[in-house]
Amino acid sequence: MNSLASLWGYPLGRLFASTSLTLGVYGFGIVLYKLGRRAPLLHPGIVGIILVVAVLTGLGVEYTSYFRGAQPIHLLLGPATVALGVPLYHHLSHLRERWLPLLAALLVGGSVAAGSAMLIAWILGGDPLVIRSLASKSVTTPIATVIAAKIGGLPSLAAAVVLATGIFGGLIAPPLFRLLRINDPITQGFSLGVAAHAFGTAKALEIHPAAGAFAALGLCLCGVVTAVLLPLIFQWLAG
Amino acid sequence: MRGIAVLVGFQVLGEGVAWASGLSLPGSVAGLLLLTIALAVFGQRLADTVQQASDKLLGYIALLLIPVGAGIMTLYPVLAKDFWPIVAAIVISTVTGLAATALTLSWLTARRSS
Numbered sequence: 001m002n003s004l005a006s007l008w009g010y011p012l013g014r015l016f017a018s019t020s021l022t023l024g025v026y027g028f029g030i031v032l033y034k035l036g037r038r039a040p041l042l043h044p045g046i047v048g049i050i051l052v053v054a055v056l057t058g059l060g061v062e063y064t065s066y067f068r069g070a071q072p073i074h075l076l077l078g079p080a081t082v083a084l085g086v087p088l089y090h091h092l093s094h095l096r097e098r099w100l101p102l103l104a105a106l107l108v109g110g111s112v113a114a115g116s117a118m119l120i121a122w123i124l125g126g127d128p129l130v131i132r133s134l135a136s137k138s139v140t141t142p143i144a145t146v147i148a149a150k151i152g153g154l155p156s157l158a159a160a161v162v163l164a165t166g167i168f169g170g171l172i173a174p175p176l177f178r179l180l181r182i183n184d185p186i187t188q189g190f191s192l193g194v195a196a197h198a199f200g201t202a203k204a205l206e207i208h209p210a211a212g213a214f215a216a217l218g219l220c221l222c223g224v225v226t227a228v229l230l231p232l233i234f235q236w237l238a239g
Numbered sequence: 240m241r242g243i244a245v246l247v248g249f250q251v252l253g254e255g256v257a258w259a260s261g262l263s264l265p266g267s268v269a270g271l272l273l274l275t276i277a278l279a280v281f282g283q284r285l286a287d288t289v290q291q292a293s294d295k296l297l298g299y300i301a302l303l304l305i306p307v308g309a310g311i312m313t314l315y316p317v318l319a320k321d322f323w324p325i326v327a328a329i330v331i332s333t334v335t336g337l338a339a340t341a342l343t344l345s346w347l348t349a350r351r352s353s
Contacts (some may be wrong), residue, residue: 018306024243024277024287026302045301049308056312063313069308070336076296077303079246083293085274086286093276101347108343113336126324130317138336141304161312161329163308169333176334182341188343195336198300201329218340224268228347231263 005059008069018069025051040167040199045141050158058080081142088220094213102190106221109194113138114230135230137165140197143223153235162197169196170203183209193218242292245285249274 007013028051028133029044034197036042056066067074118133132153136144141162141189148158173196189211194202199220204215246327262269278285295304310316318325 002251022302022305026305029301039282039326041325043301045304045308049299052305052309053312056309063310065308067310069300073303074306075350076269077307078250078270078297078301079243079292080300080303081281082246082250082270083276083289083296085249085271085278086289086293089275089278092279096347098351101344104343105340109336109340110257113332113337118334120331121321121328122323124324124327126321127317130321134325134332135296137329139270141291141308142300143265143268144339146267147281150263150265153312154290154314154317155307158313159304159308161325164329165267165333168284169337173337176337177341180338180341182345184348186340187344191337194340195333205270214328224272226289227265227268231265234312235263 005061008061008065011069013067013183014065014069016069018066021052021055021066022048022070022073025055039169040202043163043167045200046163046167050233068078077142077145081146084140084143084220084223088224091213091217091220094217096234098214100216102150102217106194106218109191110138110222110226113195114226129154130131130157130233136226137233138163138169138195138197138222139226140219140223143227147227147230150231159217163199166196173200173203174207186214189214190218191221194222199223240292242289243296245275246270246292246296249277262339 007017025048026044029047032047033044033078052066065071114135114137115136118131121131122133131153133148135151135153136147136158139147139162141159144158144162145155148155169192173188173192182188185208188207189204191206193215196203201212201215201219205212249270250267253268253273254266254275257264257266257269
């Protein structure tokens with residue numbers, strides 16, 4: 001036990017221990033995800049995070065020394081965010097026919113999701129740091145973490161909140177659409193992408209291919225628009 | 240490999256633009272927007288260069304999220320104190336967000352086609 005933990009005591013050991021731990025839990029997560037028929041709760045990101053926390057806690061290793069060693073993996077999150085420009089470009093053509101209804105729905109839906117989350121946490125006496133970490137809750141995780149950092153929230157909490165939103169959104173959407181009598185696959189897909197990012201897009205793909213395409217469009221647009229507007233709004237409120 | 244280099248290049252460019260413009264837009268998102276604009280301008284040739292790298296990186300997104308996500312272990316006090324506000328906010332705002340998007344879109348689409 002102790003000798004394993006001591007790997008994190010010096011830079012090269014830290015690099016080796018953190019990257020192999022992260023790759024190892026991810027590999028395990030992928031196997032589990034396939035065995036569990038891709039159940040959202042078994043998403044390799046979620047399983048991976050839980051296992052890393054469990055191992056670090058078990059070994060008594062500080063998070064900051066794990067995170068410093070995991071930089072080679074963490075640094076790829078930036079280019080991965082930029083990479084979202086490719087699906088955005090491909091799906092932009094879907095905007096052509098009904099761009100106005102889609103953009104209006106994006107603005108209304110995105111504001112309602114972020115606004116109601118912050119309002120509820122505020123009413124229930126949540127800490128300002130927590131309230132700021134909830135603002136990016138419906139945005140895809142890599143963008144949500146950088147938004148949280150920009151507006152003074154906690155990126156790690158934002159990531160957890162986003163993952164929880166995705167899982168819950170995928171579960172609640174089908175009965176909610178039935179209740180509201182929303183039958184159009186394009187409307188269902190776009191809403192899933194805007195309100196429940198990648199988990200919503202996976203759910204939309206199960207419904208209909210068109211729903212999946214519009215979910216991907218909603219995911220990209222919601223991420224970009226939220227990343228542009230939220231920091232501006234917070235700056236304006238502060239100034 | 241060239242694709243990754245292009246993506247990193249756009250990230251650096253994005254950080255630069257975000258910094259120079261004084262907007263508090265995250266640099267990587269500025270890079271995303273610049274890449275989308277460049278794709279619209281240069282079309283298929285640029286798309287071919289970055290497509291594979293983009294698919295690969297986005298396919299491994301769950302792996303890339305683990306280091307920052309594990310930071311939740313430093314937040315037990317916050318989670319313990321604000322557990323219910325966080326849960327209530329997630330549950331209610333996910334329902335209102337889905338409903339608001341779907342109802343706005345279906346209302347505006349119906350109005351247009353009628």
